[in-house]
Amino acid sequence: MKEGTATMKLSSLLTCLVVVALAASAPAHSADRIAKIGILAPLTGNSAADGNEMIDGAKLAVDEINAAGGVAGYKLQVVVGDTQNQSADAVTSAIERLAGDHDLNAILTGYASGSNFEIETMAEQDMPYLIWANSAQTRDIIAPHPDKFPTVWSMAPSLDEYNTAMVPVVKGLLADGKLRLRNTKVALISSDNPYSKTIMNGLKKSFESAGWTVTSADLLPFGEIDNWRTFLAKVRQDNPAVIINTDYQPGNAGKFLTQFLEQPTDSLVFIQYAPSVPEFLKLTGKQATGVVYNLLGGTLNTPANPRAAEVIKKYQDKYGHEPGTYGPALYEEVMVYADALAKVGDPTKRSAIGKAIGDTHKQIVSGKLSFDAKTHLANQGDDSIPIQFFQIWDGKRVLFYPKQYADGEFRMPPWMQQ
Known part of the structure; x- marks a missing residue:
């Protein structure tokens, strides 16, 4: 009996080891695979109202995507970097904290700094970066060499x-x-x-x-x-x-x-x-x-653009108040990134994600979104933004x-x- 019991225990141990090995080698389910999206936002200081709205808009989109099963086998997760007073030091510190997370492969914002100097950092890190303000500064940085900024795109058109x-x-x-x-x-x-x-x-x-x-x-x-x-x-x-x-x-x-x-x-x-x-x-x-x-680039909430009313209603239903510009803006940025991720299939393929973003053609809260390849700004006009x-x-x-x-x-x- 003792010998039989020992044999049974050994057999059970081997079975457990095989199960563990198989589990380790099996592909992770979507619930176990996380793609983190960094949000740069001024959560303290005079622009905190904008910053909080940015976070709410991003979370609204992420919750909606995750409730539908995620995208490309990944669940999305928002992580936040506070840009405070939008000084160079505060923005740089926020970017460094976000970029130190290996599960983070995209950063979105309404605006981070006044000069958009951080665009250079995003390009150096091959980081997909969507921004919704200060497009004159974006154009000045990108237009001389647009090929050096394949992952950086402005959802705002020219401010001319x-x-x-x-x-x-x-x-x-x-x-x-x-x-x-x-x-x-x-x-x-x-x-x-x-x-x-x-x-x-x-x-x-x-x-x-x-x-x-x-x-x-x-x-x-x-x-x-x-x-x-x-x-x-x-x-x-x-x-x-x-x-x-x-x-x-x-x-x-x-x-x-x-x-x-x-x-x-x-x-x-x-x-x-x-x-x-x-x-x-x-x-x-x-x-x-x-x-x-x-x-x-503001929310175009008229009968001619039902997309805006749809997003505003979702925001109001979740948060109990009407949004300004940056709630819908960050909602749309997350959706544009999610479309690109669905097309590419892997969040770590940052260059491919950047190219997919640049190829975007879709109706958003501010009009019809497409990008100018020479400036990486959203196209502006009555038939676009x-x-x-x-x-x-x-x-x-x-x-x-x-x-x-x-x-x-x-x-x-x-x-x-x-």
């Missing part, structure tokens, strides 16, 4: 129309009798960062070329700005027909508008980007009625230009003489 589109839009409103202005004077102000400063300088040139008088073009240090009253005192003295603030931070924009309304002039007020962020409306409430802003002009009215964003996408009309702001 931020510099040029406003003058013809204002002229169109004047011609249609929807806007009445006392003069052709414009006052501009910006904070000292590449995005805002570039747009202010472009608008200055555009208005001057159209024969307008630029009464001021002031530049303030980048960061939190509590007091805009020195600039506004000069505005009240000059009484320009148009006032433009290109600082993109919603907290700053809210204070700017509140201080302007303490003693408003008979001027159209345009604020770059910030009014698109839900935080801006929370800060300003009904005071924001009449403010104008525009977006390139159009520029959109909005006016806030009673807490709602009214898209009034371009007309083929408009869901409402421009109205004279309440502080202007009717």
Whole structure:
């Protein structure tokens, strides 16, 4: 009996070893294979509202993909790098933390730094990198040698129309009798960062070329700005027909508008980007009625683009509030990456993933996405990614230009003489 028992135990041990060996040699199931996606986002500082929305948008897409079984045999997982104040040191540190994870083979962002210097690092690491802002900086880096950046692509189109589109839009409103202005004077102000400063300088040139008088073009240090009253005192003295603030931070924009309304002039007020962020409306409430802003690559939520309504509804259902620009943006970036991974089949084949991203042709929340091979920017235009002009009215964003996408009309702001 003892000898038989020993023989049985030996047989059982051998069987267990064979099972273990077979299990080790068997391919992993999709639940065991993880493809991590790094998200660079400013989770602390003045742009934290954007950063948190980026993470929420990315997670929304990842959860949806994983619930459907993953992609190419992989489940996706979001890992986050906080870019804080978007300084070079903070962005570099966040990238290093993300890139140190061997399961990470793609990085996505709305924006990481003001200059997009990190594009060089992504190219050196052969890292698929999708970005949704600062396209002028992206173009300046990539256009001289696009073949050196096969994995880097901008979901935002050229921002040139931020510099040029406003003058013809204002002229169109004047011609249609929807806007009445006392003069052709414009006052501009910006904070000292590449995005805002570039747009202010472009608008200055555009208005001057159209024969307008630029009464001021002031530049303030980048960061939190509590007091805009020195600039506004000069505005009240000059009484320009148009006032433009290109600082993109919603907290700053809210204070700017509140201080302007303490003693408003008979001027159209345009604020770059910030009014698109839900935080801006929370800060300003009904005071924001009449403010104008525009977006390139923003969510095109009209009947002509049902994709946007679909994504917004998913976001609202999950998080209980309406997104700004970067929730839908990061949702779409994850989907573009997932399409490329499905085509290539292996997340470690970074160059192939980059090429697949560059070949993208699909409808997204901001229009029809395809990429320019010379600049790696999304193509811009009414048949691709159009520029959109909005006016806030009673807490709602009214898209009034371009007309083929408009869901409402421009109205004279309440502080202007009717």
